[in-house]
Amino acid sequence: MYDFLLPDMGATAPILLVALIGVVLVVVDSFSNDSASIPWLSGAVLVAAITIELARVGVTDSAFMGHVMSGGFASFVNVVILLGALGSVILSVPYLSRTGHNFGEVHALILIATAGMMVLANAGSLITLFVGLETMSICLYVLTGLVRDNERANESALKYFLLGAFSTGFFLYGIALLYGATGTMMLSDMPAALVETGRTGFFAGGVALLLIGFFFKVSAVPFHMWTPDVYQGAPTTLAGFMSTASKTAAFAALILVLGRILPLDDVGLDTRHVLAIVAAITMVVGNVLALAQRNIKRMLAYSSIAHAGYILTGLAAGALGYAGALYYLLAYTVMNIGAFGVMSVLEWDGKQGAEQTIDSLAGIGSRKPLLGVAMGVFMFALSGFPPLAGFFGKYFVFAAAVDAGLTWLALIGVLASVVSAYYYLRVLVAFWMKKPEDAHVSVQSAAFDVPLFSKVVLVACVAALIALGIVPGFITEAAGAFFVTPEATALLP
Amino acid sequence: MELALNWYLSLSAVLFVIGVLGVLLRRNAIVIFLSIELMLNAANLALVAFSQTFGDVNGQVLVFFVMSVAAAEVAVGLAIIIALFRNKETVNVNEINLFRG
Amino acid sequence: MLETFLFFLFAIVAVVGALGMLIARNPVSSALWMIMTLFSIACLYITLNAEFIGVIQVLVYAGAIMVLFLFVIMLLNLESMPSLGDLDWRKVVAFALGIAVLAQLLVVISLKLDVMPEPVAIAEAADATSATNIGIALLTEHSFSLEIIGVLLLAATVGAVMLAKKRFV
Numbered sequence: 001m002y003d004f005l006l007p008d009m010g011a012t013a014p015i016l017l018v019a020l021i022g023v024v025l026v027v028v029d030s031f032s033n034d035s036a037s038i039p040w041l042s043g044a045v046l047v048a049a050i051t052i053e054l055a056r057v058g059v060t061d062s063a064f065m066g067h068v069m070s071g072g073f074a075s076f077v078n079v080v081i082l083l084g085a086l087g088s089v090i091l092s093v094p095y096l097s098r099t100g101h102n103f104g105e106v107h108a109l110i111l112i113a114t115a116g117m118m119v120l121a122n123a124g125s126l127i128t129l130f131v132g133l134e135t136m137s138i139c140l141y142v143l144t145g146l147v148r149d150n151e152r153a154n155e156s157a158l159k160y161f162l163l164g165a166f167s168t169g170f171f172l173y174g175i176a177l178l179y180g181a182t183g184t185m186m187l188s189d190m191p192a193a194l195v196e197t198g199r200t201g202f203f204a205g206g207v208a209l210l211l212i213g214f215f216f217k218v219s220a221v222p223f224h225m226w227t228p229d230v231y232q233g234a235p236t237t238l239a240g241f242m243s244t245a246s247k248t249a250a251f252a253a254l255i256l257v258l259g260r261i262l263p264l265d266d267v268g269l270d271t272r273h274v275l276a277i278v279a280a281i282t283m284v285v286g287n288v289l290a291l292a293q294r295n296i297k298r299m300l301a302y303s304s305i306a307h308a309g310y311i312l313t314g315l316a317a318g319a320l321g322y323a324g325a326l327y328y329l330l331a332y333t334v335m336n337i338g339a340f341g342v343m344s345v346l347e348w349d350g351k352q353g354a355e356q357t358i359d360s361l362a363g364i365g366s367r368k369p370l371l372g373v374a375m376g377v378f379m380f381a382l383s384g385f386p387p388l389a390g391f392f393g394k395y396f397v398f399a400a401a402v403d404a405g406l407t408w409l410a411l412i413g414v415l416a417s418v419v420s421a422y423y424y425l426r427v428l429v430a431f432w433m434k435k436p437e438d439a440h441v442s443v444q445s446a447a448f449d450v451p452l453f454s455k456v457v458l459v460a461c462v463a464a465l466i467a468l469g470i471v472p473g474f475i476t477e478a479a480g481a482f483f484v485t486p487e488a489t490a491l492l493p
Numbered sequence: 494m495e496l497a498l499n500w501y502l503s504l505s506a507v508l509f510v511i512g513v514l515g516v517l518l519r520r521n522a523i524v525i526f527l528s529i530e531l532m533l534n535a536a537n538l539a540l541v542a543f544s545q546t547f548g549d550v551n552g553q554v555l556v557f558f559v560m561s562v563a564a565a566e567v568a569v570g571l572a573i574i575i576a577l578f579r580n581k582e583t584v585n586v587n588e589i590n591l592f593r594g
Numbered sequence: 595m596l597e598t599f600l601f602f603l604f605a606i607v608a609v610v611g612a613l614g615m616l617i618a619r620n621p622v623s624s625a626l627w628m629i630m631t632l633f634s635i636a637c638l639y640i641t642l643n644a645e646f647i648g649v650i651q652v653l654v655y656a657g658a659i660m661v662l663f664l665f666v667i668m669l670l671n672l673e674s675m676p677s678l679g680d681l682d683w684r685k686v687v688a689f690a691l692g693i694a695v696l697a698q699l700l701v702v703i704s705l706k707l708d709v710m711p712e713p714v715a716i717a718e719a720a721d722a723t724s725a726t727n728i729g730i731a732l733l734t735e736h737s738f739s740l741e742i743i744g745v746l747l748l749a750a751t752v753g754a755v756m757l758a759k760k761r762f763v
Contacts, residue, residue, distance in 0.1 A: 005734070005737060008738070012738060015742075016741070019741070019742065019745045022745060022749070023745060023748060026748065026752055063738070064735060064736075064737065064738045065734075065735045067735065067736065067738060067739065068738055103756070105752050105753075105756055108749070108752065109749055109752065109753060112745055112746070112748075112749040113749075115742065115745065116742070116746070119738075119739075119742055125551075126555070127551065127554060127555050127558065127736065127739055128738070128739055130555065130558065130559070130562075131558055131562070131739045131742050131743060131746075132742070134562040134565075134566070134746065135742055135743075135745070135746045135749070138562075138565050138566055138569050138746060138749065138750055138753070139746075139749050139753065141569050141570070141573065141753075142569055142572075142749075142750075142753030142754075142756060142757060145573050145576060145757050146756070148576045148579075148580075148756075148757055149580065150580075151577075151580045151581055154573070154576050154577040154580055154581065155577065155581075157573045157576070157577075157757075158522060158573050158574065158577050161569070161570050161573050162516075162522065162525055162526065162529070162570075165526070165529045165566060165570065166516050166529055166532075168529075168533070168566075169509075169512065169513075169529055169532030169533055169536065170532075172532075172533060172536040172537075172559060173509055173532070173535065173536040173539070175536070175540075175555070176505075176536045176539040176540045176543065177539070179540060179543050179544075179551075179552055179555075180502075180539065180543040183543075183547045183549065184549075184551075185551040185552070185555065205698070205699065497597070497598075497601065497642075498713070500601060500605070501601075501638070501642070503700060504605045504608065504609070504638075506696060506699035506700055507609055507612075507696065508608060508609070508612055508631070508635075509695075509699065510692050510693075510695055510696040510699070511609070511612040511613060511615075511616055512612070513691075513692050513695060514616060514688060514689065514692040515615065515616045517688030517691065517692065518616070518688050518689075519616070521621055523621050523624075523625075523663065523666070523667055524615070524621055524624050526663075527615055527624055527625060527628050527663065528615070528616070530628070530655075530659070531612055531615065531628065531631065534631070534632065534635055534655070537635075537647075537651075538635055538638065538639075541639055541642055541644045541647055542642060544644070544723055545642045545643060545644060545716075545719045545720070545723065546713045546714070546719065547713065547714065547719070548714035548715075548718050548719035548721075548722040548723065549722065549723070550722060550723050550727050550728055550731045551731070553644060553646070553647050553723050553728055554728060554731050554732060554736050556647050557647070557650065557728070557732065558736075558739060558743055560650060560651070560654045560655065561654075561743045561746075561747060562743070562746065563654075563655070563659060564654060564658060564659055564747070564750075565746050565747050565749075565750035566750070567659050567662055567663070568662070568750045568751065568753075568754040569750050569753050569754055569757070571662060571663070571666045571754070571758075572753065572754035572755075572756075572757035572758035573757055574666065574670075575666065575669070575670070575757070575758045576757045576758060578670050
């Protein structure tokens, strides 16, 4: 009777594998003091999961009676999440060893958080959506407060936790109202149920509360106040992990949910315009506040808010923008992992980068050319210069917005990116053109090496950004295919 | 039952709002956290009421998961509060600026 | 009739407990008021014929979670914190916001209840959501979520130890 379970476990193998190895790492760590093998194990399982998912991008499938998506869209998003996790794991090993926090548990928590993100991004029902969201969030709360003897880390963990749990309350109430409006937890049954019952007040209220939860997780503007403090207080490589993989997961889930809601927006509450307005405010506020930042980690936090705005622009454009948003998520993951990676290497002073200002890094580019060049590529990509991946990401989402009749939104986006060029390039000016003598803290006195693995990740990120920029069509065609094939239209009506 | 669903949902809305007010008004991290638990309970009550109205088991399954998640969340949240208290001797969120970007 | 009486009894107790939690000066009293609310919510689950959830509510919430809360409050030995006494602008804003959300939710609830999915008979619903059926659903349809929740509980335990243990090697 229940023999469907085994094939379903095969279909969700990457998630189960990552979660299983997360559990195994806890056991391994408690029985041996050899912490060197743990990162290798977690890296290996992430690579294995990426391989499986890449092989499954072509199929569209669902498992556990439709509660979990698998293949196609889900596989694509999982690859992006897993890449973000892999980059973070590799960068974290030297970084955490230097700060003395390279515990095996950290890697276990990263893997379990990754599994939660994949569940969130592959959710086929409101139940899996909630379970994935919470698995991801709870692990991230712990990782934020990892440096527990540091007051700032404690504070940012508490802030993240309280606001995160608060938003979970709204999210759950939204789920309850949506369940009441449609009588089903399955996302795939919702369109039919909505045709039957129409858009009731329950439905509108549920969507609104659910969106608040999502906006919080992607740090869209009215709900962004946690982002700068958390990114500044968390260990740098893990802040990179949070800013990329968790946002990818939340955006993918948002696409899954919106796919059921947007087609009905000709009646009642207009979700599309809510998204467009939030996207516009997010882009403007994120970029303007980033201008004033002296601390690079804080600046990157505001920049990640701004990027959430660009991606929301793609979502506001509806089905046209989904493929662009997926491409953007991939590009954004690569460039942000790289930018946080460079910053993690530059924190030789053991202050977690919390007090590092742009000035204290003056002239670092000529001392460490690899870091300088890599940071240059990431900054140009983040600000959207052609031919790097960041440019095409912005182009795809803005073009989709124009096609969807949201020209004003695309215009705001373009103006906001022009503003953003100032603060990204200021970092490069500090890195390359200022003399170390200008700095308050002499970087000459600090000797540090760039770890080999960090170099490998940074070079890979640079190469990926250039490759994604030269052949953007390869990814967008793959991503676009999820939204045109018959199976995919069944998945996302 | 016709009358009851409406009443149960109204009660759940009232409890939810008391929870929201608790988060916004109180300055003690532990009381804020208690208020968040109240919000989750309000949502659970609505879910069970709907689940009984539809005769659908999924709502109660979600409530079961919410309770497990709440247990995990409490463990982590209280650990964070203890870690902060060790370094700072306070759980007053006025000194943490919860809603400032 | 009895059903209506029980509902109002427990509803009033729940709201009083919630307000007590909100207003109490001392975190210990807040937690105790909260236990009262959680207990009456458990009773409400039972009046809804959801016995399984009601029992779990008492065991997990009132039994485990609130004990943990009380334990931590006692451990930290907190003095009573400032209460609602001093009014400032953010309290006014918060109150207005809360009332607005409440009004909105009540309007939503009173609106168009008739167009909801078809309700079923009480006995039928109680049977469909019996502990047996919840168990079957948990171990088949929801076995994936159940596994993930299990892993999450492990992660939370490990994380709590990492954050709160005095000396972590």
